[in-house]
Amino acid sequence: MSYVVSLTVCDSHYNVLKQHLFPGDGKEAAAMALCGRQSSLDRTRLLLREVHPVPYAICTRRETDSISWPVEWLDDLVDRAAAEDLSLVKFHSHPIDYRQFSSVDDRSDARLFPGIHALVDRDIPHASVVLLPDGSMFGRTVGPEGEFTPLATINMVGDDLAFWRPKAPRSLHHSTGVGRNTPAFGRAMSAELCQLSAAVVGCSGTGSIVVEQLARLGLGRLILIDPERVEVKNLNRIVNATWQDAIDGREKVEVARRAIAAVGLGTAVESHHGNLVDRKIVQAVANADLIFGCVDSAEARDVLNRISSQYLLPYFDVGVRIGALPDGTIDQIDGVIHYVKPAGASLLSRSAYRPSQVAADALRRANPALYDERRREKYIEGADEEMPAVISLNMTMASLVVNECLARLYRTRNQPNHHYAFQRVNLAEMEIETEPEGAPCPAFRPLVGRGDTEPLLDLPELSA
Numbered sequence: 001m002s003y004v005v006s007l008t009v010c011d012s013h014y015n016v017l018k019q020h021l022f023p024g025d026g027k028e029a030a031a032m033a034l035c036g037r038q039s040s041l042d043r044t045r046l047l048l049r050e051v052h053p054v055p056y057a058i059c060t061r062r063e064t065d066s067i068s069w070p071v072e073w074l075d076d077l078v079d080r081a082a083a084e085d086l087s088l089v090k091f092h093s094h095p096i097d098y099r100q101f102s103s104v105d106d107r108s109d110a111r112l113f114p115g116i117h118a119l120v121d122r123d124i125p126h127a128s129v130v131l132l133p134d135g136s137m138f139g140r141t142v143g144p145e146g147e148f149t150p151l152a153t154i155n156m157v158g159d160d161l162a163f164w165r166p167k168a169p170r171s172l173h174h175s176t177g178v179g180r181n182t183p184a185f186g187r188a189m190s191a192e193l194c195q196l197s198a199a200v201v202g203c204s205g206t207g208s209i210v211v212e213q214l215a216r217l218g219l220g221r222l223i224l225i226d227p228e229r230v231e232v233k234n235l236n237r238i239v240n241a242t243w244q245d246a247i248d249g250r251e252k253v254e255v256a257r258r259a260i261a262a263v264g265l266g267t268a269v270e271s272h273h274g275n276l277v278d279r280k281i282v283q284a285v286a287n288a289d290l291i292f293g294c295v296d297s298a299e300a301r302d303v304l305n306r307i308s309s310q311y312l313l314p315y316f317d318v319g320v321r322i323g324a325l326p327d328g329t330i331d332q333i334d335g336v337i338h339y340v341k342p343a344g345a346s347l348l349s350r351s352a353y354r355p356s357q358v359a360a361d362a363l364r365r366a367n368p369a370l371y372d373e374r375r376r377e378k379y380i381e382g383a384d385e386e387m388p389a390v391i392s393l394n395m396t397m398a399s400l401v402v403n404e405c406l407a408r409l410y411r412t413r414n415q416p417n418h419h420y421a422f423q424r425v426n427l428a429e430m431e432i433e434t435e436p437e438g439a440p441c442p443a444f445r446p447l448v449g450r451g452d453t454e455p456l457l458d459l460p461e462l463s464a
């Protein structure tokens with residue numbers, strides 16, 4: 001296996017691990033985890049689905065620098081890994097802050113993992129990970145012959161976002177100092193952002209401005225998705241689009257790609273001219289580190305929420321709503337931002353859309369002519385339809401959603417990030433209302449960490 005392997009953990013599992021691995025007695029503790037996977041050409045990401053703490057009572061030894069427990073305790077988990085095609089990850093703590101694998105670890109991993117590979121009997125990676133007292137992690141895969149390969153990245157997705165890499169200049173995770181000593185907006189931030197990738201779904205009125213910011217912030221890779229072409233009516237709101245683009249009917253993703261290349265900061269771009277509800281495109285989004293949803297379709301937002309849960313990705317949803325009366329008079333102007341984390345509240349549980357809208361949007365995708373007819377009969381909703389001059393509002397919301405991402409990576413705010421799961425900008429009142437993270441969504445909870453499934457996301461239209 002020569003590909004790069006990473007590990008992603010959501011915050012609810014991370015908190016269980018931290019609590020069990022550091023019980024307060026200064027001795028090592030251990031846990032096993034079952035993981036789904038996301039596989040692409042360039043990497044496999046292990047996605048933590050279930051944590052199984054090794055009970056302290058069954059350990060035959062627990063010291064400050066070593067731990068052992070009866071290997072039979074693993075039997076059921078190995079059976080499940082084999083039956084359900086899941087990877088196994090062993091976690092243990094180094095309470096003395098030893099920042100590498102010890103020789104005891106080497107011997108123990110080289111003994112344990114070949115057996116796991118033989119019993120699971122699938123060509124899939126399994127890994128061993130150490131949790132340190134400051135909350136950071138490092139790890140390695142252990143192959144069928146007991147060979148070690150460092151994990152390229154371990155990241156935690158929750159109210160805060162943390163990425164740990166071997167030999168990183170510094171950690172993105174800050175366990176102290178809310179609002180203080182932040183590397184945000186400095187050189188360290190740029191050095192780290194170039195290692196991240198973001199999928200921007202919707203590259204029109206709001207999305208094109210999000211793309212502009214992410215490119216200039218120096219993100220390493222942008223994955224752009226939009227099914228439409230530039231038209232004259234879009235020219236008042238898509239940055240970098242020209243009259244000639246509209247005449248030529250150029251793809252919106254192509255306009256964004258051209259602009260990013262012209263800036264010359266070296267951002268890699270992968271563009272997809274197509275609808276999100278497409279196997280290849282869902283796989284491309286799942287391969288990002290961050291998702292920005294700049295769409296007004298309930299179906300697309302539902303799919304992005306599924307991707308977020310199933311592939312453990314942070315999802316930033318931004319929307320601009322202009323309500324117009326039947327005579328065309330505008331009576332409501334506001335912008336909303338949702339932050340969605342896996343195993344948290346969802347757009348569905350926050351009533352950001354209704355299931356009936358998802359069905360209607362699916363119809364719209366399948367039958368655009370019928371949708372257009374209905375839209376003309378109704379009010380205008382969404383940022384990217386045939387609206388007048390909304391670029392100033394779009395720019396405000398696009399800036400806020402990018403700042404939202406930076407706040408979660410770098411804790412730029414004085415209050416903890418879970419206070420800001422939802423924001424509504426009301427230009428009529430000159431107010432930003434915020435709401436804290438709510439109860440986990442029961443509908444999306446079972447999807448957490450499932451990774452690649454067949455059909456993809458359990459949606460028949462995404463089958464191979």
Ligand SMILES: [Zn+2]
Pocket residue numbers: 065092093094101102105130
């Ligand atoms: Zn160790």
